Amino acid sequence: MPEETTPQGTLPAAPPPSPPAAPPAAGAPLPTGAVPAAAPAAPPEQKIKVRKPRQRSCDEKDAKGKLCAGHLKRWYDYPKEVEAKIGKDAEIYRCEFCKTLYKPDPKQMPHSFTLRY
Numbered sequence: 001m002p003e004e005t006t007p008q009g010t011l012p013a014a015p016p017p018s019p020p021a022a023p024p025a026a027g028a029p030l031p032t033g034a035v036p037a038a039a040p041a042a043p044p045e046q047k048i049k050v051r052k053p054r055q056r057s058c059d060e061k062d063a064k065g066k067l068c069a070g071h072l073k074r075w076y077d078y079p080k081e082v083e084a085k086i087g088k089d090a091e092i093y094r095c096e097f098c099k100t101l102y103k104p105d106p107k108q109m110p111h112s113f114t115l116r117y
Contacts, residue, residue: 048085048101051093053108058095070097074111 047060051072058068072093078086082101086092091110093102104110 046082046099046101048103051102051105053105055102055105058098058100058102060095060098060100062098068095068098068100070095072096072102075101 049060052059056072058070058072060068062068073096075092075094078092078094082092083090086101086103091104093104094100095102
């Protein structure tokens with residue numbers, strides 16, 4: 001008599017997960033130990049830093065302390081909110097990964113209009 005076996009590498013079927021509980025009504029009290037859901041937060045404030053002499057990559061660290069090291073690229077078409085903070089027609093650089101803004105080093109010659117013939 002042949003015995004019935006399951007193929008190797010397969011797991012027995014797991015019971016289906018239970019559906020999530022319905023959220024309480026707007027006026028209903030919260031169960032003990034429950035924390036109300038936070039309202040959607042506003043977008044985080046964009047950091048503005050000053051470039052160090054000859055700096056080409058981002059030196060911002062994330063929450064874990066890891067260095068971003070993204071390339072700083074010249075940003076020409078920035079939004080009106082950034083223009084209000086920095087000024088019109090300012091030379092500004094932005095990290096390609098974390099989007100941190102950098103003002104130019106005040107000790108270096110500006111890169112705008114440097115080639116004049």
